[in-house]
Amino acid sequence: MNPVAAGPVADVVSAFLMLLGALSCLLGAIGLMRLPDLPARLQAATKPQTLGLSLILLGTALRVELASAVTLVLVVLFQVITAPVISQLVGRAAYRSGALPDDALVVDELAEHLPADALVGDESDRDDRDDRD
Amino acid sequence: MGVVFALVLVMVGVSAALALVRLLRGPTTLDRIVALDVIVVLTVVAAGVYVAYYRDGSNIPLLAAVALVGFVGSTAAARLAVRRERHR
Numbered sequence: 246m247n248p249v250a251a252g253p254v255a256d257v258v259s260a261f262l263m264l265l266g267a268l269s270c271l272l273g274a275i276g277l278m279r280l281p282d283l284p285a286r287l288q289a290a291t292k293p294q295t296l297g298l299s300l301i302l303l304g305t306a307l308r309v310e311l312a313s314a315v316t317l318v319l320v321v322l323f324q325v326i327t328a329p330v331i332s333q334l335v336g337r338a339a340y341r342s343g344a345l346p347d348d349a350l351v352v353d354e355l356a357e358h359l360p361a362d363a364l365v366g367d368e369s370d371r372d373d374r375d376d377r378d
Numbered sequence: 379m380g381v382v383f384a385l386v387l388v389m390v391g392v393s394a395a396l397a398l399v400r401l402l403r404g405p406t407t408l409d410r411i412v413a414l415d416v417i418v419v420l421t422v423v424a425a426g427v428y429v430a431y432y433r434d435g436s437n438i439p440l441l442a443a444v445a446l447v448g449f450v451g452s453t454a455a456a457r458l459a460v461r462r463e464r465h466r
Contacts, residue, residue, distance in 0.1 A: 248433065256379060259430070260379060260382040263382065263383075263386050263427065263430065264382060264385065264386060266386075266423070267385070267386040267389035267390055267393075267423075268389065270389060270390055270393045270420060270423060271389045271390075271392060271393045273393070273416070274392070274393035274394070274396035274397050274416065274420075275396060277396065277397055277400050277412070277413060277416060278396040278397075278399055278400055283406065283408055283409060283412070286400070286409060286412055287412055290412045290413075290415065290416050293393065293416050293419050293420060293423070294415070294416065294419050297419070297423060298419055298422060298423055298426075301386070301423050301426050301427065302423075302426050302441075304430060305426045305427070305429050305430035308430045308433055309429060309430070309433055309434075309435045309438075310435060312435070313429075313435030313438050316435075316438045316439070316441075316442065317426070317429075317438060317441070319442070320422070320438075320441050320442050320445055323442070323445055323446070323449075324419070324422075324445055327445075327449040330449070330453065331415055331449065331452045331453060331456065334452075334453055334456040334457065335408050335411055335412060335452075335456045335459075338408055338456050338457070338459050338460045339406070339408050341460055342408075342459070342460050344406045344408055
């Protein structure tokens with residue numbers, strides 16, 4: 246049951262990491278609350294998802310034994326891999342369903358690569374919507 | 379050290395409350411999915427703070443499980459939200 250790092254220095258480093266992580270969680274949540282549209286909120290949500298979680302779990306890893314610390318690092322790694330997947334899926338869903346405001350995108354490179362019937366506000370899309378209603 | 383943990387937990391709690399406000403307000407389903415994912419991550423963070431406070435590694439599989447389920451849930455919800463949004 247020996248912790249990875251013991252002593253006052255390890256405690257201070259761990260406390261510093263956890264405070265920094267909690268602060269980035271808070272900043273991300275404030276951004277999620279206050280930013281105006283979905284892409285901006287997605288960007289704010291990445292702060293708790295990766296930075297906040299990794300800092301806090303690294304702070305935790307310093308205080309537990311080595312086997313547990315390795316698992317914590319794996320959890321951080323898993324989160325760092327999966328957070329972009331969720332962001333990408335949500336952003337794509339927002340684009341395809343027309344949930345983005347028209348002026349949200351400065352550059353729209355995806356439109357050039359999509360077939361015409363997949364475009365937002367497209368005629369066939371509207372027909373599709375009428376059919377479903 | 380106790381003060382640090384209290385401060386961290388308060389910050390994480392306030393973050394979860396703010397994400398909950400976004401979850402309730404929407405306005406689109408996708409905003410709610412993002413907010414819900416942040417709440418799941420904050421759950422993992424809070425469990426991590428618990429592990430650090432008690433120096434008790436037996437709850438760490440819980441962190442892995444919640445992170446996994448959160449990813450699968452958000453992914454599935456985002457896939458389904460496309461169809462839902464077209465009704466609007």
